[in-house]
Amino acid sequence: MRLAFSDDQVAVRDAVQAFLAEAVSSESTRTAMADGSGVDWPLWRAMARDLGLTGLAVPEAFGGSELGAVETAIISETLGAHLGAVPWLASTVIATKAISLGGSDTQGAEWLPRLAEGSAIATFATEGFEIRNGRLTGSTPFVPHGNVADLIVACADDQTFLVPTDAVGCTITAQTTLDQTRPLALVTLSDVEAAPLPALDWCDIEPLAWTAIAADSLGGAQACLDRTVAHVKERIQFGRTIGSFQAVKHRLADMLVAIEQARSAVYWAAGEIDAGGPDARLASHAAKSFACDTYADCAGHAIQLHGGIGFTWEHDAHLFFKRARGNMSLMGAPVWHREQIARLMPLEVACD
Amino acid sequence: MRLSYTDSERAFRTEAADWLRSELCGEFADVRGLTSRVGAPERRLEWEKRLGEARWSVIGWPAEYGGRDATMAERVIFAEEYAGAGGPPRINHVGVELLGPTVIAYGTAAQKARFLPPIATGGSIWCQGYSEPGAGSDLGAVRTRAQLDNGEWIIDGQKVWTSLAQFSGWAFILARSEPGSVGRNGLTFLLVPLDQAGVSIRPIRQITGDAEFNELFLDGARTDQGDILGAPGEGWDVAMALLGFERGVSTLGQQMAFRNELDAVIAAARANGSAQDPLIRQRLAQAEIGLRLMRFGALRMLDQEGGAGTGAAITYKIQWASWRRSLGELAMDVLGQAGQVAPALPDGDYAMPILTDLFLNARADTIYGGTNQIQRNLIAERGLGLPRELRGDLKG
Numbered sequence: 001m002r003l004a005f006s007d008d009q010v011a012v013r014d015a016v017q018a019f020l021a022e023a024v025s026s027e028s029t030r031t032a033m034a035d036g037s038g039v040d041w042p043l044w045r046a047m048a049r050d051l052g053l054t055g056l057a058v059p060e061a062f063g064g065s066e067l068g069a070v071e072t073a074i075i076s077e078t079l080g081a082h083l084g085a086v087p088w089l090a091s092t093v094i095a096t097k098a099i100s101l102g103g104s105d106t107q108g109a110e111w112l113p114r115l116a117e118g119s120a121i122a123t124f125a126t127e128g129f130e131i132r133n134g135r136l137t138g139s140t141p142f143v144p145h146g147n148v149a150d151l152i153v154a155c156a157d158d159q160t161f162l163v164p165t166d167a168v169g170c171t172i173t174a175q176t177t178l179d180q181t182r183p184l185a186l187v188t189l190s191d192v193e194a195a196p197l198p199a200l201d202w203c204d205i206e207p208l209a210w211t212a213i214a215a216d217s218l219g220g221a222q223a224c225l226d227r228t229v230a231h232v233k234e235r236i237q238f239g240r241t242i243g244s245f246q247a248v249k250h251r252l253a254d255m256l257v258a259i260e261q262a263r264s265a266v267y268w269a270a271g272e273i274d275a276g277g278p279d280a281r282l283a284s285h286a287a288k289s290f291a292c293d294t295y296a297d298c299a300g301h302a303i304q305l306h307g308g309i310g311f312t313w314e315h316d317a318h319l320f321f322k323r324a325r326g327n328m329s330l331m332g333a334p335v336w337h338r339e340q341i342a343r344l345m346p347l348e349v350a351c352d
Numbered sequence: 353m354r355l356s357y358t359d360s361e362r363a364f365r366t367e368a369a370d371w372l373r374s375e376l377c378g379e380f381a382d383v384r385g386l387t388s389r390v391g392a393p394e395r396r397l398e399w400e401k402r403l404g405e406a407r408w409s410v411i412g413w414p415a416e417y418g419g420r421d422a423t424m425a426e427r428v429i430f431a432e433e434y435a436g437a438g439g440p441p442r443i444n445h446v447g448v449e450l451l452g453p454t455v456i457a458y459g460t461a462a463q464k465a466r467f468l469p470p471i472a473t474g475g476s477i478w479c480q481g482y483s484e485p486g487a488g489s490d491l492g493a494v495r496t497r498a499q500l501d502n503g504e505w506i507i508d509g510q511k512v513w514t515s516l517a518q519f520s521g522w523a524f525i526l527a528r529s530e531p532g533s534v535g536r537n538g539l540t541f542l543l544v545p546l547d548q549a550g551v552s553i554r555p556i557r558q559i560t561g562d563a564e565f566n567e568l569f570l571d572g573a574r575t576d577q578g579d580i581l582g583a584p585g586e587g588w589d590v591a592m593a594l595l596g597f598e599r600g601v602s603t604l605g606q607q608m609a610f611r612n613e614l615d616a617v618i619a620a621a622r623a624n625g626s627a628q629d630p631l632i633r634q635r636l637a638q639a640e641i642g643l644r645l646m647r648f649g650a651l652r653m654l655d656q657e658g659g660a661g662t663g664a665a666i667t668y669k670i671q672w673a674s675w676r677r678s679l680g681e682l683a684m685d686v687l688g689q690a691g692q693v694a695p696a697l698p699d700g701d702y703a704m705p706i707l708t709d710l711f712l713n714a715r716a717d718t719i720y721g722g723t724n725q726i727q728r729n730l731i732a733e734r735g736l737g738l739p740r741e742l743r744g745d746l747k748g
């Protein structure tokens with residue numbers, strides 16, 4: 001039993017790390033926040049064109065590379081560390097995967113090549129819609145990157161549908177979102193004609209989605225720790241670097257302890273998913289709840305240990321803090337995920 | 353990344369499981385499931401010998417000293433099977449997991465030949481004499497003295513919290529051999545036979561009612577000039593290397609024992625209905641998550657060179673110690689008032705139900721082997737590169 005990455009996985013990690021270190025900056029993320037789209041377009045295009053990352057889940061026949069959950073986690077973690085403002089999670093990890101997994105050949109041929117090359121963006125909506133007379137009706141205010149999407153993978157009554165955003169009856173309203181690097185849109189469908197994804201069980205998407213959010217959180221938490229460690233080594237108060245004070249050191253040590261557990265959680269979950277293991281759901285619930293809690297704590301500690309400057313708009317600490325909170329709320333809060341684990345354990349009263 | 357075992361690892365697991373089952377359901381059924389580390393010492397000593405005869409005692413050691421050259425994965429597998437089969441805590445944990453590896457790393461050929469085989473066969477039990485009344489977290493404050501006299505070290509001082517000394521034939525101790533030296537300088541790592549006039553041992557009753565640890569008085573105790581590890585005055589490095597074994601590898605296989613404890617808490621929660629309480633469910637789920645993450649943390653440590661990160665090792669002690677302490681607290685909340693009373697005992701001794709005992713026992717985990725605070729210092733300094741703690745200067 002080994003948790004080490006394969007050589008290919010190490011190569012993916014190194015390439016993505018090197019690329020994102022160059023391609024993303026506080027400025028590029030802030031530009032994306034300010035233009036209202038929440039998308040760092042040069043970054044998104046480069047991810048698609050230069051690295052082919054948007055084809056991650058797409059079968060080779062449709063122009064993708066068909067990589068697994070471990071690679072998804074590696075990329076999500078790195079994006080999280082850099083706070084990349086791109087529709088990676090909604091489009092590449094979740095919606096594209098859903099079509100790859102459950103779409104008909106026609107649906108695949110229509111959408112997957114464009115999604116793989118990044119010229120189309122998809123998102124997902126799991127609640128708010130119902131089927132009436134074979135058409136979709138309803139609304140939901142929380143669709144990630146819905147403002148820039150060409151396609152929505154929408155769940156209704158245990159089925160999943162493809163809804164192009166230019167369909168008659170589909171309206172999308174951009175919203176102001178706590179985390180401006182991943183804006184949420186209000187999507188309303190009235191009597192929209194939509195084709196189901198014939199072979200999709202949404203349950204098959206969830207573990208990967210939860211794990212990707214967990215990986216984003218892991219990367220973000222580690223970045224909070226790294227940046228804070230750098231700060232406390234420089235900042236002097238009372239004639240000493242503040243990193244020499246034990247109250248500060250111990251808090252940072254606790255951050256590392258939690259992050260190392262979150263790392264175990266994310267790679268365990270990803271490994272289980274790729275192995276088709278029996279614990280994939282348990283592991284991804286664990287990863288989602290543990291890593292999101294860890295990120296929220298680490299981002300909070302980062303603000304605290306930066307002092308006043310950590311509370312400014314100019315400093316990046318709030319970007320991590322808001323992403324952390326967004327990750328926590330997205331696709332089930334930690335409390336909900338732990339309750340799902342309790343059900344898997346199981347904790348029903350013993351009958352005799 | 354590979355989440356399954358190799359064929360040879362699976363075969364090893366089967367071999368270990370079969371042997372453990374036949375012994376622990378057969379001749380040694382009486383020690384199966386023992387939890388206290390001091391109960392039934394004679395039977396435990398016999399169990400050590402049986403493990404040794406079958407070469408399951410020190411599997412990670414080289415074959416020439418009674419080991420099996422087992423890989424790290426095999427060591428974890430064995431530890432899992434051992435706990436799964438209800439194997440009792442090893443009375444010679446210190447010899448097998450701490451002293452042995454240190455002798456292998458620092459001993460001379462003659463020392464290896466002399467000290468290792470008796471540990472492997474269960475014939476010599478060891479205890480660890482580091483702590484003193486004035487030197488706990490700050491081991492550099494050790495004051496026990498060792499002086500060379502006619503080819504022998506003469507040792508004077510007092511050790512404390514020495515676990516299982518009452519069953520041990522030998523102690524390794526850290527002593528100051530250069531008068532006037534301070535801190536980590538001038539210390540020597542000595543191997544001391546306990547069966548001699550200069551040594552006395554007084555058990556200390558602890559929070560659980562048991563007496564696992566002891567005071568160890570060294571009053572002109574003697575050991576041969578050659579019975580030290582490392583050079584005279586250079587014992588600190590040896591002592592630290594041993595602490596590395598204590599905090600790291602030797603605890604990798606604990607998860608199965610922890611699994612048993614968590615399962616006992618879950619069973620109690622199901623039995624009394626508290627498993628339906630949403631807050632208890634949250635905490636049980638948290639405990640389950642923590643346990644699983646320890647396991648994968650351990651697996652990442654096995655792959656130090658691998659890409660999934662290497663920070664796991666330095667954080668492991670605080671992880672498991674804190675996890676187990678929380679489990680003890682959860683157990684008490686699950687039990688409610690039932691955790692307050694012991695079943696009637698014939699001799700009226702203080703012996704709490706097993707989960708209450710866990711609650712009490714777990715308070716030690718965040719103290720021994722380096723307290724949680726000391727672990728945080730280590731993580732901050734070695735893991736994150738933050739400044740070292742200031743040292744006080746207590747004079748006069």
Ligand SMILES: Cc1cc2nc3c(=O)[nH]c(=O)nc-3n(C[C@H](O)[C@H](O)[C@H](O)COP(=O)(O)OP(=O)(O)OC[C@H]3O[C@@H](n4cnc5c(N)ncnc54)[C@H](O)[C@@H]3O)c2cc1C
Pocket residue numbers: 479480481482483487488489490512513514515516565716719720721722723724725726729741
């Ligand atoms: C069950 C058990 C078994 C043991 N077995 C053995 C054994 O076999 N052999 C042996 O040699 N020892 C043994 N010990 C001793 C153990 O290693 C020490 O108790 C431990 O190292 C702490 O030392 P201390 O008890 O002197 O506490 P102290 O060092 O006095 O610590 C008291 C408190 O101060 C805190 N503190 C101390 N220094 C710092 C610092 N620099 N920064 C922040 N906080 C600090 C500690 O964290 C703790 O909370 C055992 C202890 C227990 C509980």
